[in-house]
Amino acid sequence: MQQTTIERQARCAGIGLHSGKEVGLVLRPAAEDTGILFHLETAAGFRSLAPTPEAVVATGLATSLCRDGLAVGTVEHLLAALRGLGVDNVHVDVSGGEVPILDGSAAPFAALLAEAGLRLQKKPRRFYRLSGPAHCSRGGKSISAEPYAGFRVDYLIDFPHPFIGRQRLTLELTPATFLRVAGARTFGFAGDVAALRASGLALGGSLDNALVLDDRGLLNAGGLRFPDEFVRHKILDFIGDMAVLPLPLTGRFTVICSGHSLNNEFLRQISSAGLLAATDSSRPFQPAPALVRRAPLPVPACAG
Numbered sequence: 001m002q003q004t005t006i007e008r009q010a011r012c013a014g015i016g017l018h019s020g021k022e023v024g025l026v027l028r029p030a031a032e033d034t035g036i037l038f039h040l041e042t043a044a045g046f047r048s049l050a051p052t053p054e055a056v057v058a059t060g061l062a063t064s065l066c067r068d069g070l071a072v073g074t075v076e077h078l079l080a081a082l083r084g085l086g087v088d089n090v091h092v093d094v095s096g097g098e099v100p101i102l103d104g105s106a107a108p109f110a111a112l113l114a115e116a117g118l119r120l121q122k123k124p125r126r127f128y129r130l131s132g133p134a135h136c137s138r139g140g141k142s143i144s145a146e147p148y149a150g151f152r153v154d155y156l157i158d159f160p161h162p163f164i165g166r167q168r169l170t171l172e173l174t175p176a177t178f179l180r181v182a183g184a185r186t187f188g189f190a191g192d193v194a195a196l197r198a199s200g201l202a203l204g205g206s207l208d209n210a211l212v213l214d215d216r217g218l219l220n221a222g223g224l225r226f227p228d229e230f231v232r233h234k235i236l237d238f239i240g241d242m243a244v245l246p247l248p249l250t251g252r253f254t255v256i257c258s259g260h261s262l263n264n265e266f267l268r269q270i271s272s273a274g275l276l277a278a279t280d281s282s283r284p285f286q287p288a289p290a291l292v293r294r295a296p297l298p299v300p301a302c303a304g
């Protein structure tokens with residue numbers, strides 16, 4: 001299987017989840033072996049930042065990357081779409097310090113990538129294979145992994161809330177199956193939102209870009225997109241959080257109640273334990289372009 005990039009430039013703009021301000025995103029085609037490379041607008045022009053597990057710093061509300069004073073927030077849904085739809089090489093220009101939150105899911109990014117199109121490149125795609133099993137746990141949350149020629153995640157959540165409860169879903173990731181989780185929105189609890197805002201976070205959070213629950217139920221008038229939207233979103237986050245590695249990770253993952261923080265701890269653990277072996281794998285995923293172009297996209301594209 002060959003590497004891919006996007007066929008043409010695509011852009012969108014929207015609100016930043018943390019700042020509440022208008023932020024912008026431009027995706028540009030990139031050469032083979034570039035990977036996903038962020039370019040962040042600063043007073044001195046654009047500066048580059050490549051995602052790595054060690055660059056992940058803020059994992060409470062969303063995943064941010066920070067290195068040498070450069071930072072970009074809320075990267076996980078974009079990274080999930082790029083990895084889920086099989087984009088290896090892309091330049092990502094970000095203005096305003098954050099990737100726009102859009103509707104709180106990855107569907108608008110999938111729509112943006114459909115607009116950009118995918119192009120096969122000449123060099124073979126490279127992957128990380130696990131060289132052995134791994135396990136990471138903390139406070140009742142855990143991630144177990146074993147070598148596998150693909151990316152398969154079995155995710156269980158158990159929230160003590162009548163509207164969520166216990167949800168479990170298994171996803172064998174391909175560009176087609178990614179679209180089953182792409183539209184699932186991020187979620188939070190009304191009490192937490194008030195506390196986050198008091199600390200100057202989540203200023204852009206609203207019922208337009210998150211599912212919000214109070215003690216009695218869901219505050220969003222439109223209801224859920226899927227009965228199990230919560231676990232679908234957790235899988236989406238997991239795909240995005242694993243995509244801060246320089247190459248696509250393969251493996252079979254059993255995940256219980258994890259979140260951004262433990263996801264990152266797991267990555268650092270397998271990386272420092274020397275469990276990641278780079279390989280030109282035969283065919284863990286199906287080619288993406290046709291699937292991306294045909295995909296039904298139920299969510300409005302980016303504004304602007």
Ligand SMILES: [Zn+2]
Pocket residue numbers: 076077186233236237
């Ligand atoms: Zn998320």
